[in-house]
Amino acid sequence: MTLVKTKIGRRSFIQTSTLAGGGLLLGFSWLASCKNKTAAEVMNMPKEWFNINGFLKIGENGLVTIMSPNPEIGQNIKTAMPMIVAEELDIDWNNVLVEQAPLNTTIFTRQLAGGSQSIRQGWEGLRLAGATGRHMLKEAAAMAWDVPVTEITTTAGMLHHESSGKSAGYGEMASAASKLEIPEEVVLKENNKFSIIGTDRKNVDGPKIVTGKPLFGLDLYEDGMLTAMIIHPPAFGMKYKSMDAEAAKAMPGIKDIFPIDVYPEGVEKQWSDGGGIAQLVAVVGESTWQCMQAKKSVNVEWEKTSTLEDSAYHDEALTKMLAMKVEAPARKDGDVAAAFKKAAKVIERTYSAPFLAHNTMEPMNFYAHVTQDKAELIGPIQTPEFLEKTLASRLNITLDKIDIKMTRMGGGFGRRLYGHYGVEAAVISKKMQAPIKLVYSREDDMTQGTYRPSYKVLYKAGLDKAGNLIAWYVKGVGTNDDLIFENRFPAGAVDNYLAEKQSLQSNVTTGAWRAPQSNFIAGAEQSFMDEVAELAGKDPIDFRLELFERAITNPVGNPEKNDYDPARYAGVLKLVKEKSDWGAGNKSHRGVSAYFCHNSYVAQVLELHMDGNEAKVDKVWCAVDCGIVINPLSAKNQIEGGIVDGIGHATYSALTFAEGKPDQTNFDSYRLIRYGEVPKEIETFFVDNGIDPTGLGEPSLPPIAAALANALYKATGKRYYQQPYISDRPPLVG
Amino acid sequence: MAKFNLNINGEQREADVDPSTPILWVLRDHLKLVGTKYGCGIAQCGACTIHVDGTAVRACQLTVSSVGDQKITTIEGLSETGDHPVQQAWLEMDVPQCGYCQAGQIMTAAAFLEKNPNPSDTEVEMAMNGNICRCGTYTRIKKAVKLAVSSRNA
Numbered sequence: 001m002t003l004v005k006t007k008i009g010r011r012s013f014i015q016t017s018t019l020a021g022g023g024l025l026l027g028f029s030w031l032a033s034c035k036n037k038t039a040a041e042v043m044n045m046p047k048e049w050f051n052i053n054g055f056l057k058i059g060e061n062g063l064v065t066i067m068s069p070n071p072e073i074g075q076n077i078k079t080a081m082p083m084i085v086a087e088e089l090d091i092d093w094n095n096v097l098v099e100q101a102p103l104n105t106t107i108f109t110r111q112l113a114g115g116s117q118s119i120r121q122g123w124e125g126l127r128l129a130g131a132t133g134r135h136m137l138k139e140a141a142a143m144a145w146d147v148p149v150t151e152i153t154t155t156a157g158m159l160h161h162e163s164s165g166k167s168a169g170y171g172e173m174a175s176a177a178s179k180l181e182i183p184e185e186v187v188l189k190e191n192n193k194f195s196i197i198g199t200d201r202k203n204v205d206g207p208k209i210v211t212g213k214p215l216f217g218l219d220l221y222e223d224g225m226l227t228a229m230i231i232h233p234p235a236f237g238m239k240y241k242s243m244d245a246e247a248a249k250a251m252p253g254i255k256d257i258f259p260i261d262v263y264p265e266g267v268e269k270q271w272s273d274g275g276g277i278a279q280l281v282a283v284v285g286e287s288t289w290q291c292m293q294a295k296k297s298v299n300v301e302w303e304k305t306s307t308l309e310d311s312a313y314h315d316e317a318l319t320k321m322l323a324m325k326v327e328a329p330a331r332k333d334g335d336v337a338a339a340f341k342k343a344a345k346v347i348e349r350t351y352s353a354p355f356l357a358h359n360t361m362e363p364m365n366f367y368a369h370v371t372q373d374k375a376e377l378i379g380p381i382q383t384p385e386f387l388e389k390t391l392a393s394r395l396n397i398t399l400d401k402i403d404i405k406m407t408r409m410g411g412g413f414g415r416r417l418y419g420h421y422g423v424e425a426a427v428i429s430k431k432m433q434a435p436i437k438l439v440y441s442r443e444d445d446m447t448q449g450t451y452r453p454s455y456k457v458l459y460k461a462g463l464d465k466a467g468n469l470i471a472w473y474v475k476g477v478g479t480n481d482d483l484i485f486e487n488r489f490p491a492g493a494v495d496n497y498l499a500e501k502q503s504l505q506s507n508v509t510t511g512a513w514r515a516p517q518s519n520f521i522a523g524a525e526q527s528f529m530d531e532v533a534e535l536a537g538k539d540p541i542d543f544r545l546e547l548f549e550r551a552i553t554n555p556v557g558n559p560e561k562n563d564y565d566p567a568r569y570a571g572v573l574k575l576v577k578e579k580s581d582w583g584a585g586n587k588s589h590r591g592v593s594a595y596f597c598h599n600s601y602v603a604q605v606l607e608l609h610m611d612g613n614e615a616k617v618d619k620v621w622c623a624v625d626c627g628i629v630i631n632p633l634s635a636k637n638q639i640e641g642g643i644v645d646g647i648g649h650a651t652y653s654a655l656t657f658a659e660g661k662p663d664q665t666n667f668d669s670y671r672l673i674r675y676g677e678v679p680k681e682i683e684t685f686f687v688d689n690g691i692d693p694t695g696l697g698e699p700s701l702p703p704i705a706a707a708l709a710n711a712l713y714k715a716t717g718k719r720y721y722q723q724p725y726i727s728d729r730p731p732l733v734g
Numbered sequence: 735m736a737k738f739n740l741n742i743n744g745e746q747r748e749a750d751v752d753p754s755t756p757i758l759w760v761l762r763d764h765l766k767l768v769g770t771k772y773g774c775g776i777a778q779c780g781a782c783t784i785h786v787d788g789t790a791v792r793a794c795q796l797t798v799s800s801v802g803d804q805k806i807t808t809i810e811g812l813s814e815t816g817d818h819p820v821q822q823a824w825l826e827m828d829v830p831q832c833g834y835c836q837a838g839q840i841m842t843a844a845a846f847l848e849k850n851p852n853p854s855d856t857e858v859e860m861a862m863n864g865n866i867c868r869c870g871t872y873t874r875i876k877k878a879v880k881l882a883v884s885s886r887n888a
Contacts, residue, residue, distance in 0.1 A: 212768070287759060
């Protein structure tokens with residue numbers, strides 16, 4: 001039994017919903033429709049809902065609605081988070097309805113999708129929400145039956161009192177339970193008693209997705225709503241000067257065209273405003289197609305404000321920066337210079353990667369209805385709490401006058417951390433004095449991004465005569481980003497270690513892109529590690545395991561400083577070695593890679609064969625340590641998706657610039673991985689260790705670039721230092 | 735602006751729009767059939783795939799004026815209750831992550847399997863290569879197509 005306090009100091013984890021009546025917790029009718037229930041099931045909807053706490057309400061017939069607090073971008077927390085609540089509530093999952101919670105900072109904490117943290121940081125609160133609900137139902141039953149609460153047990157939505165033989169469904173006690181105080185302490189389930197956590201549960205939105213029901217921000221149509229589009233500066237380093245929109249304003253359906261000050265001086269911006277542009281042109285009309293046509297007829301004059309950068313410049317400047325002296329190292333153990341001098345073998349390699357666009361399949365969009373004293377916003381956003389803060393400042397209204405609802409998102413990948421488009425929508429709505437839906441075209445979306453930075457990293461390693469790693473030097477540079485995690489592996493496993501990092505200022509806006517920094521550095525580091533192991537004459541897995549052994553038994557420096565657990569790291573490598581039968585025969589070409597990021601450990605073995613000049617990936621074995629797996633079915637989906645995404649971007653994708661303008665504007669020039677290019681099979685294995693769960697939205701992506709490069713080397717004898725590995729193949733025509 | 739009578743999902747629907755409007759935007763903005771998604775607008779991603787007289791077509795490239803009396807089927811009309819074998823296979827394999835591209839994927843697969851009920855892996859690949867899934871659910875799409883083939887033929 002684990003007894004847990006529901007309060008820390010005065011802050012209670014669990015808030016009773018302050019809203020009167022369950023119905024008010026529901027979102028717009030299209031958000032809150034009956035969740036794909038059949039007609040018979042809809043008939044069985046409860047007549048009344050009783051709020052137990054902000055996370056859940058129970059109908060008089062035993063049906064339970066669980067609010068999923070965090071934004072859903074495809075990481076499937078809308079299924080996993082309610083599963084955790086349902087587990088502790090002890091309810092039959094078939095009797096659960098799930099709703100996306102709106103932004104509500106009173107009831108929920110950290111309503112943010114980012115850093116693969118939703119499950120890790122939500123874990124305790126979600127369990128408490130379920131457990132307090134269960135406790136309150138037990139108390140209600142104890143009072144009704146006049147028996148001690150300690151004698152009440154529950155099974156899947158039923159309350160029992162053994163000695164009297166009494167039992168009741170949760171629905172029968174819901175009304176009484178909803179009137180009780182939140183308990184100060186509750187008992188959490190033991191891990192081995194879980195019956196929902198750790199079992200395969202299908203995506204709660206699956207039936208809606210496969211039948212095309214409205215789910216996404218772009219699907220929202222409200223009465224009286226106008227469509228708005230934006231025209232942004234064509235290049236980074238330019239700003240709005242003037243426009244002639246007379247002809248465009250006369251086009252059919254066009255309501256108005258005007259410049260907007262999204263971020264005038266004095267607005268308190270949040271980090272989440274990212275690459276938001278201060279001034280844009282807004283085109284407002286009756287329909288999307290009319291706005292798209294009108295945009296072409298607006299003549300906007302732009303003026304240059306800073307250097308118009310191009311890719312050759314980024315490449316040269318980053319190369320120069322790699323060779324520059326750094327004043328203070330990010331981490332220094334021992335003396336690398338001396339160690340390189342005495343090393344028997346030294347190897348040095350440089351890796352690079354281009355900018356990447358996020359390219360969520362659903363372009364940026366947001367619905368806004370701003371009136372004199374109120375703002376209502378609905379749309380796809382990973383950071384609603386921060387959007388609300390910027391809106392309060394920009395619209396000069398208080399937070400309580402702003403209502404934000406999150407829609408299911410057609411992908412996030414970090415792009416929707418930067419919610420400037422929500423601010424743009426609000427500003428346009430205010431000017432129009434009408435509800436509007438702002439829609440970015442694909443071109444708008446791709447050419448005004450907050451991109452994955454362009455990176456370069458230099459590695460140098462020294463080996464002694466026995467092939468032991470005695471020195472490791474890394475220097476990383478990036479545009480607006482210094483790339484290096486100096487306390488990650490192999491820091492702590494090498495006597496002489498030096499990490500340096502620097503950032504190149506660029507006016508191309510950059511930000512978090514699925515597994516920030518890791519999405520490049522893992523591939524570079526693990527490719528280099530493969531070359532170092534080869535130079536040492538050692539098997540690449542054994543070579544890594546030797547280093548982890550060193551970090552476990554005799555760590556260099558203060559082990560507290562190291563940002564990884566070498567035993568768990570070695571654990572996934574050993575697991576993937578066993579599952580892939582590594583070393584048995586060598587019929588085909590295999591590469592290995594392992595990485596730790598976002599609190600989870602991943603090791604991969606990739607096997608491929610050559611079909612003429614083309615590499616075909618036959619299989620990826622993937623070992624993962626993310627602690628307790630909430631929903632293995634969707635956890636595997638995340639792992640598979642991350643692997644495909646990682647292979648795709650490392651192999652094919654790039655965003656390049658000419659005079660500040662992105663060269664790629666749509667999927668005819670920006671290459672994404674296609675159906676025929678993915679591994680034939682991906683098999684995922686989870687370490688079963690009962691440790692509290694961490695996240696899976698990101699960790700499988702970073703290492704795969706190296707597993708691929710290392711396997712390609714086996715097949716072709718060629719090492720891959722520059723992403724994308726293949727840049728000469730045009731996109732396929734759809 | 736002009737009035738168009740369209741046969742959509744077995745119903746006659748009317749739209750008063752500019753003749754150059756792609757059927758994608760007629761479906762979404764005017765008829766509120768939002769299952770057909772906007773992804774690129776240039777027939778590169780397949781998110782807007784619909785059936786025109788049973789053939790998979792990119793709705794972003796088909797102007798409303800060129801539809802005539804051809805029968806249009808959207809994801810909303812693929813089956814009455816979501817029980818088309820391809821939809822069922824998608825659910826069984828728990829394919830979606832974000833879910834945005836999946837209606838287009840399903841429409842492409844459904845039209846293709848209608849014409850080629852026993853496809854080879856290469857034929858499936860050719861058919862599905864035009865649909866981008868940014869989340870990378872392709873391995874599950876592959877399994878779902880296989881499952882749909884076997885359940886259709888069962």
